[in-house]
Amino acid sequence: MSNNTAPLLEIKNVSKFFGSVIALQDVSAFVRAGEVTCLLGDNGAGKSTLIKVLSGVHKASEGEYLFDGERQEFESPREALEMGIATVYQDLAMIPLMSVWRNFFLGSEPTKGWGPFKQFDSNYAKETTKSEMAKMGIDIRDPEQTVGTLSGGERQSVAIARAVHFGAKVLILDEPTAALGVKQAGVVLKYILQAKNRGIGVIFITHNPHHAYPVGDHFVILRRGQVYGDFSKEEIPLEQLVQMMAGGADLEKLEHELEQASQEGGDDAAALAEAAGAIGSELTELGGAPGEQGES
Amino acid sequence: MVSEAKSPPSAAPPDADERVRKVSRLTRLLSRPEFGAGLGAVLVWVFFAIVAYDNNFASWATFAAIMNRAAPLGILAIAVALLMIGGEFDLSIGSILGFAGMTIMVLIFPADNGGFGWGIWPAILAALVLSLAIGAFNGALVVATKLPSFIITLATLFIFRGLTIALTRMFTNRTQLGHADEASGFGLADTLFAAEIHFMGATFRAAILWWIGMAAVATWILLRSRQGNWIFGTGGDANAARNVGVPVSRVRIALFMGTAFAALLVAVIQVVQFTGSDTLRGFGLEFQAIIAVVVGGTLLTGGFGSVIGASFGALIFAMVKQGIIITGVDGDWFQVFVGGVLVIAVIFNNYVRQKAAQR
Numbered sequence: 001m002s003n004n005t006a007p008l009l010e011i012k013n014v015s016k017f018f019g020s021v022i023a024l025q026d027v028s029a030f031v032r033a034g035e036v037t038c039l040l041g042d043n044g045a046g047k048s049t050l051i052k053v054l055s056g057v058h059k060a061s062e063g064e065y066l067f068d069g070e071r072q073e074f075e076s077p078r079e080a081l082e083m084g085i086a087t088v089y090q091d092l093a094m095i096p097l098m099s100v101w102r103n104f105f106l107g108s109e110p111t112k113g114w115g116p117f118k119q120f121d122s123n124y125a126k127e128t129t130k131s132e133m134a135k136m137g138i139d140i141r142d143p144e145q146t147v148g149t150l151s152g153g154e155r156q157s158v159a160i161a162r163a164v165h166f167g168a169k170v171l172i173l174d175e176p177t178a179a180l181g182v183k184q185a186g187v188v189l190k191y192i193l194q195a196k197n198r199g200i201g202v203i204f205i206t207h208n209p210h211h212a213y214p215v216g217d218h219f220v221i222l223r224r225g226q227v228y229g230d231f232s233k234e235e236i237p238l239e240q241l242v243q244m245m246a247g248g249a250d251l252e253k254l255e256h257e258l259e260q261a262s263q264e265g266g267d268d269a270a271a272l273a274e275a276a277g278a279i280g281s282e283l284t285e286l287g288g289a290p291g292e293q294g295e296s
Numbered sequence: 297m298v299s300e301a302k303s304p305p306s307a308a309p310p311d312a313d314e315r316v317r318k319v320s321r322l323t324r325l326l327s328r329p330e331f332g333a334g335l336g337a338v339l340v341w342v343f344f345a346i347v348a349y350d351n352n353f354a355s356w357a358t359f360a361a362i363m364n365r366a367a368p369l370g371i372l373a374i375a376v377a378l379l380m381i382g383g384e385f386d387l388s389i390g391s392i393l394g395f396a397g398m399t400i401m402v403l404i405f406p407a408d409n410g411g412f413g414w415g416i417w418p419a420i421l422a423a424l425v426l427s428l429a430i431g432a433f434n435g436a437l438v439v440a441t442k443l444p445s446f447i448i449t450l451a452t453l454f455i456f457r458g459l460t461i462a463l464t465r466m467f468t469n470r471t472q473l474g475h476a477d478e479a480s481g482f483g484l485a486d487t488l489f490a491a492e493i494h495f496m497g498a499t500f501r502a503a504i505l506w507w508i509g510m511a512a513v514a515t516w517i518l519l520r521s522r523q524g525n526w527i528f529g530t531g532g533d534a535n536a537a538r539n540v541g542v543p544v545s546r547v548r549i550a551l552f553m554g555t556a557f558a559a560l561l562v563a564v565i566q567v568v569q570f571t572g573s574d575t576l577r578g579f580g581l582e583f584q585a586i587i588a589v590v591v592g593g594t595l596l597t598g599g600f601g602s603v604i605g606a607s608f609g610a611l612i613f614a615m616v617k618q619g620i621i622i623t624g625v626d627g628d629w630f631q632v633f634v635g636g637v638l639v640i641a642v643i644f645n646n647y648v649r650q651k652a653a654q655r
Binding site: 077078083089094095096097098103105106107108109111118119120122 | 366395521525526528529540541600
């Protein structure tokens with residue numbers, strides 16, 4: 001799948017400091033047109049900060065931000081958006097009380113007429129919403145439907161379709177599958193592939209390797225604000241990705257702690273012991289003894 | 297509006313989502329924000345038409361009286377509806393109304409009595425500029441401090457009522473000023489703002505035309521302009537709206553200027569119609585306007601509502617007032633009736649909307 005064209009968006013050795021706190025250190029990553037780069041990391045790994053740097057909310061303290069081979073320094077997310085770098089946030093994507101077509105064009109309404117009679121071209125907006133959603137494989141029966149009546153997956157899909165319609169070249173998706181059920185997450189993954197097939201570079205941020213693996217072309221693993229590894233799909237099987245994500249050594253330690261707690265505690269501890277056992281067996285199932293990865 | 301998306305249920309494509317049902321035109325009508333208020337207005341009218349049958353409630357003349365009574369509140373409610381859909385409150389409109397009215401009166405009052413002796417048109421223009429500035433001040437304060445507009449405008453409610461009383465006294469040593477009709481240019485103002493229109497034997501005031509005009513313009517802005525979409529977005533979720541490039545702060549300031557403009561317009565209408573004003577003019581109107589807007593189906597939390605609904609809300613208010621007056625109920629009980637009927641209207645309206653959304 002991966003071609004060897006130049007990256008569309010690339011960050012080189014980016015660091016971000018907040019006072020004495022090092023949120024990101026020496027992070028490098030890139031995405032090519034028509035590819036999906038997955039940024040994986042557990043809570044506190046620095047994903048949110050990285051998204052904010054990528055989308056233009058924060059400026060990097062150190063390092064380079066390259067778009068189409070040229071250095072950029074964005075003053076606001078608006079500037080990034082104008083260059084074609086669109087970010088879809090997990091919960092701030094849509095306004096529930098508004099209809100799908102009003103949401104779709106919010107902030108970028110098409111107009112017709114002139115002067116004081118310039119009006120929001122609602123027919124065009126409804127038609128376009130329908131056809132853009134159809135291109136993503138979603139059949140919106142009624143653009144008048146309020147977004148609040150859509151499921152979480154559908155909302156994310158509308159947001160993705162909107163970004164694509166407004167000329168996104170790079171699509172940054174902030175945990176689009178995090179709050180979704182299995183089936184709904186599958187729907188969103190399908191639209192990520194659709195966007196990729198339309199030649200868009202997708203940066204997919206998630207903490208779930210099972211969601212990342214089917215759609216990703218390569219995987220950047222963040223841990224404690226640093227890049228822990230950068231792999232193309234051919235280099236790494238899913239099992240290993242899961243292992244790395246979870247942090248083998250840490251999990252082993254957690255298992256021990258849980259076991260200990262179960263010995264000290266009374267009735268409640270039975271459940272904990274069970275959980276500890278489950279984690280252990282899952283790790284063995286995934287292949288590779290816990291802790292094998294170590295720090296690299 | 298609902299044209300091509302509709303196909304008969306039998307012709308539904310086989311892969312249709314089983315959770316989406318075809319919605320009838322009726323259900324669509326029911327879930328519109330103004331529907332509850334429209335139906336409520338009809339019910340209130342029928343109620344008084346029966347109860348006050350002997351007092352001729354169901355007559356053309358009474359209808360004209362109701363419309364005349366509703367018009368000023370309707371004008372205010374329309375601007376407040378836009379503001380509340382945008383997610384904000386304005387408690388200061390009654391004070392702005394009083395301030396604007398007294399500004400006009402002090403400016404046209406004879407110079408030897410502490411006034412300035414201006415013509416009425418320059419005075420109206422000055423009041424217009426001042427009112428818009430007050431609206432912008434309210435809006436800018438809300439945007440800059442990020443405090444709830446409820447608190448900010450509660451403060452400006454007192455500030456501008458106090459200024460009205462203090463300044464009027466300072467200049468003229470009175471609390472009530474009359475004889476506006478002696479100002480130059482009053483004739484044209486009278487025709488424009490207070491003309492009596494005799495139609496089929498009843499007398500309608502020009503304010504009704506202003507009300508209808510405002511409703512048409514505001515509805516167009518809300519539903520047909522990009523700015524209308526921004527208002528819905530700002531009230532629905534200001535952060536999300538900002539993220540997609542809606543100028544949220546500008547929308548808010550403009551909406552506060554809108555309510556201040558409506559207050560000015562009503563002030564001008566009343567000054568011309570009553571040929572004077574007093575320092576307590578407009579007292580309590582801000583609450584009546586909010587009630588009319590909420591009865592009209594606009595959500596207190598913003599993001600949903602309608603201008604037509606707010607107009608129906610003002611109409612209900614006026615019908616209740618008129619109904620109580622002509623049935624001759626003891627005036628002491630008036631506010632109890634108004635409050636009671638309005639609570640019922642709001643509950644009914646919410647019930648209808650929820651039913652419609654469920655079906």
